[in-house]
Amino acid sequence: MSKHNKLARTSSMLFGTTLLLVTTILSGCSSxxxxxxxxxxxxxxxxxxxxxxxxxxxxxxxxxxxxxxxxxxxxxxxxxxxxxxxxxxxxxxxxxxxxxxxxxxxxxxxxxxxxxxxxxxxxxxxxxxxxxxxxxxxxxxxxxxxxxxxxxxxxxxxxxxxxxxxxxxxxxxxxxxxxxxxxxxxxTFSEELPYSSPLMPWDYYKGIGAPKLNNLTDLLNALKQMQAKYPKTPDGKPIVPITLWKDWDNGSMENVRWLSNWYGYEQPDGTSTLQLNAKGDIVPLVDDNSMYKKILQFYYDANQMGLVDPDSPSQDWNKVSEKLTNKQVLLLWYSWQRGFYNTIERGNKGDGNVAIPIADTHIIQNSDAYxxxxxxxxxxxxxxxxxxxxxxxxxxxxxxxxxxxxxxxxxxxxxxxxxxxxxxxxxxxxxxxxxxxxxxxxxxxxxxxxxxxxxxxxxxxxxxxxxxxxxxxxxxxxxTIEANKTVLTTEWQKAYNATTPTEYYQKNNMIDIVPNINTSLGSDSSDIKNKRSQISDDVKNTSWKMIFAKDQAEFDKLWTKLQSDVVGLGWNDVLAVDTERAQKIVKMRADAIANK
Incomplete structure (x- = not known):
């Protein structure tokens, strides 16, 4: 979707029919x-x-x-x-x-x-x-x-x-x-599925025994099994477990940014150097304990296992959307991505992309955009x-x-x-x-x-x-809700004892819904703008190199070099600006909760 969460958030059908608003899923940012x-x-x-x-x-x-x-x-x-x-x-x-x-x-x-x-x-x-x-x-x-x-x-x-x-x-x-x-x-959060959460083809997941996923390691192992069992589509197109694309990258690597949400950290719009959780904790992007690094490690591990689409460094969103339409991708993470493939007809056959919760995740989700x-x-x-x-x-x-x-x-x-x-x-x-x-x-x-x-x-x-x-x-x-009572829907609901993924995550204390703050965070001075641009380029370029590093030693070396390089580019100055902006968001969220 377009860049960040600014893209139009569409929530295509839960398990069956596709939402026609999925026109917005073509935006290179959401719903x-x-x-x-x-x-x-x-x-x-x-x-x-x-x-x-x-x-x-x-x-x-x-x-x-x-x-x-x-x-x-x-x-x-x-x-x-x-x-x-x-x-x-x-x-x-x-x-x-x-x-x-x-x-x-x-x-x-x-x-x-x-x-x-x-x-x-x-x-x-x-x-x-x-x-x-x-x-x-x-x-x-x-x-x-x-x-x-x-x-x-x-x-x-x-x-x-x-x-x-x-x-x-x-x-x-x-x-x-x-x-x-x-x-x-x-x-209020009205949607039946969080904006970013793990999604996979239900029939393929069942085909490997529907193993419980406790953490990202379990997810990688499940993807590996699915890749071995389902290497190609019925018409011979190669299936890839994970596919990435560069053309949505802005302040950081977009595909990393949104998986950070699975573990409770978001990168607020208007910032590029930090992540924020529901409690108001602020963690710099290049901190050794940042969720940004954890997700980079996840993608690196995936690539080492042969799970990352080799087209990723060179393809754009249009190519990715073709693969989604052809059911050539095993792991999705935007709610609206289901709209490229899911239909009621397929749902009646138990076919379609659905939420597959990972036990140790704790999603951060913005409320409706009031x-x-x-x-x-x-x-x-x-x-x-x-x-x-x-x-x-x-x-x-x-x-x-x-x-x-x-x-x-x-x-x-x-x-x-x-x-x-x-x-x-x-x-x-x-x-x-x-x-x-x-x-x-x-x-x-x-x-x-x-x-x-x-x-x-x-x-x-x-x-x-x-x-x-x-x-x-x-x-x-x-x-739609009535028509959407397909084999896919009912099997999922029975397996997870919930009507919708949002309900499941809420029942199991796996999601924090935070007020959706839309305000002026201030514009960058020319000095900060220049520093932010250079830092963002370094973060993005290094992130891609880390995912495709030849071994863990190279991954770690690239990370250490990034930490050093961004300081020389003015990291502390940009981080100070972003921290002030994040603190404004924290305060406004507290006010929204107090006044609801």
């Missing part, structure tokens, strides 16, 4: 909306050919291309396919996506230096801090007051987020809308027709906009049931994996190809649809 009328199933139901929208008085007669600078996107260029047709017909707009994940980080530097990042911006909190003082973000306080849907979230969600930037926003203006905002509570999750929607100060952009953003947060983004078309992907709720169609269950052809009336092309390339939302799928009284996230529709 929602409100009401703009009922989706009719036809993208031509809007006002594309009308001169104005009677409800807003906005003139749509002239085509408008919106340049979207989008950190979440893993696609660059014009939004085409069914989603492109939908918004063209409805608003007479075309989205032109500018993606740093595709074009590289230099894109941000170049465009921000020019004073015009774009019209619609989907950027990180830290970038917002730079752009507001630079006069590159539009004040939208008055513009969202009269919106139909966004206005509902101003007081409890948008205003608290914006006022946290008090040093650069003393008047409490609204400059940005945080992404993936839920409407549950600051201390205040958003690290990125924002904003409007560039030089944007033309900001009213039309606001109208589009308002629709994104409406029931209609959310239904299209998360679940596609009524009548194609899902249908109404007799009780007025929704149910995925047979097509809808696999439209993403199969890239199912979309009828011409919806825009044609493949379903996955045509999904929203924004790859993120303002309100999340953990918002209740006012019509169905259920989350937009189709995993949690009553119809």
């Amino acid at each position: 929602n909306a409100n009401n703009a009328g009922t989706a009719t199933g036809s993208p031509t139901a809007g006002t594309a050919t009308e001169s104005s929208n009677p409800g807003t008085g906005i003139d749509h007669s002239k085509p408008l291309t919106i340049n979207v600078f989008d950190n979440a996107a893993n696609y660059q260029g014009e939004q085409t396919g069914w989603y492109g047709k939908l918004i063209k017909d409805k608003f007479n707009i075309t989205l032109n996506i500018l993606s740093p994940q595709v074009a590289g980080d230099q894109l941000y530097k170049t465009r921000s230096a020019s004073g015009d990042l774009g019209d619609l911006l989907i950027i990180d909190n830290s970038q917002l801090e730079e752009l507001i003082p630079a006069g590159m973000i539009m004040d939208i306080t008055d513009k969202i007051k009269n919106t139909e849907y966004l206005s509902k979230y101003v007081d409890n969600h948008f205003k608290p987020f914006n006022t946290a930037f008090e040093s650069i926003n003393p008047d409490g203006k609204i400059y940005a809308l945080p992404t993936f905002t839920s409407d549950t509570s600051p201390t 205040f958003g999750n690290g990125r924002v929607f904003a409007i560039g100060s030089k944007a033309k027709n900001p009213e039309r952009i606001i109208e589009f953003m308002d629709w994104l947060s409406s029931p209609e906009g959310l239904r299209y983004y998360t679940n596609g078309f009524e009548g194609f992907n899902y249908e109404k049931t007799a009780d007025g709720k929704f149910k995925l169609t047979k097509v809808g269950q696999t439209a993403f994996q199969d890239n199912t052809p979309v009828p011409d009336q919806y825009g044609g092309g493949g379903y996955q190809d045509g999904q929203s390339k924004l790859n993120t939302m303002i309100m999340s799928d953990f918002v209740v649809d006012p019509d169905t009284k259920e989350f937009y996230n189709s995993t949690y529709w009553s119809s």
Whole structure:
């Protein structure tokens, strides 16, 4: 998913059907909306050919291309396919996506230096801090007051987020809308599976006797057994126990970062030199006892056993996603990765990726993103027709906009049931994996190809649809839960005596749910930014070398050299900044718990 937890968190189906929102799993970072009328199933139901929208008085007669600078996107260029047709017909707009994940980080530097990042911006909190003082973000306080849907979230969600930037926003203006905002509570975790936890194919795991996993050594041994018994897919493709990829690495090695969560340590966004646990303990990344080192050791051990995909140093996320779709990977660790393979049809055969708990893990999990999750929607100060952009953003947060983004078309992907709720169609269950052809009336092309390339939302799928009284996230529709009672589901539930993995981890005291803090942690000075960049490069490069070291002696030597080298690059200065930021998170979490 995109970089870190900033990626859109999708939670594909537990054991069976795949969630259509898994479009967001393509983001090279994770895992929602409100009401703009009922989706009719036809993208031509809007006002594309009308001169104005009677409800807003906005003139749509002239085509408008919106340049979207989008950190979440893993696609660059014009939004085409069914989603492109939908918004063209409805608003007479075309989205032109500018993606740093595709074009590289230099894109941000170049465009921000020019004073015009774009019209619609989907950027990180830290970038917002730079752009507001630079006069590159539009004040939208008055513009969202009269919106139909966004206005509902101003007081409890948008205003608290914006006022946290008090040093650069003393008047409490609204400059940005945080992404993936839920409407549950600051201390609720709604998902049935933690964001990062061990996942494996149930049939293969059973095939080696479903051994109890007490620790990471047991996990490696189980993977070795599965590798020996299941070396290839039915069509002859090689199966790898563990596959890694570099293109999501940011401050550190991303695949190491997220496995650290299994043992209670997270690396907060906005930091790159430390890890933090639920108690508030702060451990430097290069400390000999850090969880970062422990996970590096795990990957090194795995590689020594021949369990790490040899393609890892050279492949990108797109190649990895192909392997996931083909069931060529034995160990998964992001909840949404199941969406590449799991379906109800396969679940009825006992086939699919499921949670396989490891007894000594103690997961750290952020609560629902009540205040958003690290990125924002904003409007560039030089944007033309900001009213039309606001109208589009308002629709994104409406029931209609959310239904299209998360679940596609009524009548194609899902249908109404007799009780007025929704149910995925047979097509809808696999439209993403199969890239199912979309009828011409919806825009044609493949379903996955045509999904929203924004790859993120303002309100999340953990918002209740006012019509169905259920989350937009189709995993949690009553119809899905019923349909998902497959052989895979029932066997897992019987084996672990729990309804969901989250319930299992909670019952067995194997998870800490901490308030999801989304705030301004401060931006780096030019000196710290330069030091952080050099340190991060050294950490990432050395991490990869350590995993593929020829022996333990080389592994240890590389680690010792890293510890020494980063000090020379200004480690202590960057660590001091990150420690202050982590302490702010600790305090805000304590306040959220006290005030819940």
